[in-house]
Structure formats: structure tokens, C-alpha cells
Amino acid sequence: EAQVTQNPRYLITVTGKxxxxxxxxxxxxxxxxxxxxxxxxxLRQIYYSMNVEVTDKGDVPEGYKVSRKEKRNFPLILESxxxxxxxxxxxxxxxxxxxxxxxxxxxxxxxxx
Amino acid sequence: AQSVTQLGxxxxxxxxxxxxxxxxxxxxxxxxxxxxxxxxxxxLQLLLKYTSAATLVKGINGFEAEFKKSETSFHLTKPxxxxxxxxxxxxxxxxxxxxxxxxxxxxxxxxxx
Numbered sequence: 001e002a003q004v005t006q007n008p009r010y011l012i013t014v015t016g017k018x019x020x021x022x023x024x025x026x027x028x029x030x031x032x033x034x035x036x037x038x039x040x041x042x043l044r045q046i047y048y049s050m051n052v053e054v055t056d057k058g059d060v061p062e063g064y065k066v067s068r069k070e071k072r073n074f075p076l077i078l079e080s081x082x083x084x085x086x087x088x089x090x091x092x093x094x095x096x097x098x099x100x101x102x103x104x105x106x107x108x109x110x111x112x113x
Numbered sequence: 114a115q116s117v118t119q120l121g122x123x124x125x126x127x128x129x130x131x132x133x134x135x136x137x138x139x140x141x142x143x144x145x146x147x148x149x150x151x152x153x154x155x156x157l158q159l160l161l162k163y164t165s166a167a168t169l170v171k172g173i174n175g176f177e178a179e180f181k182k183s184e185t186s187f188h189l190t191k192p193x194x195x196x197x198x199x200x201x202x203x204x205x206x207x208x209x210x211x212x213x214x215x216x217x218x219x220x221x222x223x224x225x226x
Contacts, residue, residue, distance in 0.1 A: 042203070042217065092157075104149075
């Protein structure tokens with residue numbers, strides 16, 4: 001089954017404790033991205049990657065890191081989480097042309113205390 | 114630069130009534146346009162997309178959207194709302210070879226019995 005998986009689905013942590021949210025897709029997609037979703041603000045892109053070893057900042061990259069060492073994986077790293085990073089996070093992938101739709105993971109709900 | 118505007122952060126309808134969710138885009142080149150739906154506690158999934166073929170696009174669950182270039186619009190409609198249609202709906206656009214979609218802020222559809 002074609003899918004994007006994220007782990008964990010729920011995470012409660014404390015300020016400053018490094019964490020990683022994993023994302024994996026099995027569709028051989030070139031393009032992957034991370035979004036955060038907050039009430040009233042819709043989806044905001046954090047980082048995206050157009051291929052292995054190619055990443056770029058989205059609209060709200062501060063406080064986040066990513067890496068793309070393999071085509072299928074695109075982890076999101078919060079090296080020192082803060083309460084304003086409490087949010088719902090989505091990973092997405094796409095075949096890489098403008099006409100192709102995004103496939104979204106199920107989401108990770110992060111709470112930073 | 115592209116932008117997508119969804120008019121109304123919340124739309125409330127009665128069960129059986131017409132659903133109309135509005136989306137306007139701005140793009141300097143012919144766009145690809147998408148509607149996604151997000152059910153509670155789930156990721157986004159594609160409802161339908163326009164890729165420059167027929168201007169009236171039919172999607173899943175009885176939804177359809179019409180691309181109107183003169184109005185730069187891509188409104189989503191459904192003749193008769195069901196309770197199960199209650200969800201968040203996102204309009205998005207991309208263009209040409211751009212991997213990077215632009216999302217609207219979303220519209221929450223509320224369906225009353």
C-alpha cells in the first residue's frame with residue numbers, strides 16, 4: 001500500500017530536550033516536505049527536499065532541522081524544542097511535478113511543556 | 114508568486130443542503146489546482162485536482178469543482194451535504210515544474226442535522 005508514515009503519532013516532551021520525528025514514504029517520490037498546522041493559520045511549510053541531499057527552507061524553518069540521506073526518509077529534528085513548537089506536524093511527499101498531488105502522513109501531535 | 118485565498122474559515126450548512134467552499138488563486142502561469150480534505154485526527158487526502166484538462170472536475174464523495182480562469186476561482190461544491198462531510202478543506206495550487214504547492218488557510222465545514 002502506498003503510504004507516508006510518521007512516528008511517533010503523539011509526543012509530549014519538555015523544553016530543550018532534543019527530539020526527532022521520522023517520516024518515510026514507499027512511493028519512490030522525489031519531493032518531501034514538512035508542515036505544521038496551527039488553528040487559524042492553516043498549513044505552514046517548515047522545510048522541503050527535492051531529492052537526496054537537497055533541502056531548503058520553507059516559510060517557518062526557525063528551530064527545526066531536516067536531513068535527506070535516503071530518498072524514502074525525511075526526519076524532522078527539533079534540537080531544543082520550545083513551547084511555541086507545540087503543534088500538529090505533517091510530512092508529505094509528491095512525485096515532483098506541479099501536476100502531482102501531495103500524499104500526507106497521518107500527523108504527529110507534539111506538545112512541548 | 115502564487116497565492117491561494119479561501120473565503121470563510123468556517124462554513125455551516127444543514128444536512129441535505131448545497132455545499133459551496135470558495136477558493137481563489139493568483140498565478141502568473143496556468144496553475145494546477147487541488148482540493149484536499151482533512152477528517153478529524155487524520156492527515157490530508159486528495160479530493161480532486163485540475164490539471165488543465167476538463168474545467169469541471171469530479172472528485173470523491175460527490176464533490177466537484179470548476180476551474181474559471183476569468184474569475185481565477187476553483188470553488189468546491191456538493192449538491193447535498195452529509196454529516197460525514199464535516200471536515201477541514203484545503204485548496205492548493207502549483208504551477209509548471211514547481212514541486213512546491215501553495216495552500217490556502219483552510220475552511221472548516223460544519224454540517225447540522
